[in-house]
Amino acid sequence: MNVVPGPDLSGRRAVVTGGASGIGAAVASRLAGLGAHVAVCDVDAEGAARTAEQIGGEALAIDLSKTADLAERQFNADILVNNAGIQHVAPIDQFEPERFAFMLRLMLEAPFLLTRAVLPQMYEQGWGRIVHISSVHGLRASAYKSAYVSAKHGLLGLSKVIALEGAAHGVTSNCVCPGYVRTPLVENQLADQAVVHGLTTDAVLSEVLLARSSVKRLIEPAEVAGAVAYLCSPDATSVTGTELVLDGGWSAS
Secondary structure, three states, X not given: OOOOOOOOOOOOEEEEEXXXXXXXXXXXXXXXXXXXXXXXXXXXXXXXXXXXXXXXXXXXXXXXXXXXXXXXXXXXXXXXXXXXXXOOOOOHHHOOHXXXXXHHHHHHHHHHHHHHHHHHHHHHHOOEEEEEEOOHHHOXXXXXXXXXXXXXXXXXXHXXXXXXXXXXXXXXXXXXXXXXXXXXXXXXXXXXXXXXXXXXXXXXXHHHHOOOOOOOOOEOHHHHHHHHHHHOOHHHOOOOXXXXXXXXXXXXX
16 A cells, blocks of 8 residues: 655745643654654743754743733744643632633644745745644533633634634645544543542543543544644645544534
């Protein structure tokens, strides 16, 4: 069987946020393997440097939640992957307002500001690819995740507006919406979920996280990276303003 190669991204510069581990690291590695020079952006300076060293890229140690600092910062990129995010599990009546605001700054306001920063160069050259790592929670809701669900739904809306404005300039904007991925973010929330649901952590995985998925396994970060690579490929030139869903059948039910 012939293997179809990925897109040739030689000469392209990519910025991947949340690139120190998990999905971000997998995306950074995949894009670098296709020839792109990747800037690995993360608040974890050591993690960003480690990933950058592994792929021959560069590290950008930035706290994306400090959006006032982002507003005037310049970023040069042909490809922007908005991936950085966190999770916090709590009932709405116990959800700290500052925590809610922090998560929206990180996962919605920061992608807006980064997009705003890279669009002028993309428009000038007539080519750009913006990919937002949303979630099945951009399409569906779960209890106890008010900030995460709000941010991920908002990211889909932002992406569509970018797609409409960027189409005439050769810029596409899409979201990748995975279900639960084998990442530190998912592993770290098992204990929180166990508390709010009154279950063991093992039971949380089978009875909560994967309950609505037809495919009963965690998604691997490399699968999400493959979706991002496709959206940067010539085959996806007309794919914009939409979502590529990798949720194991969750949203089909």
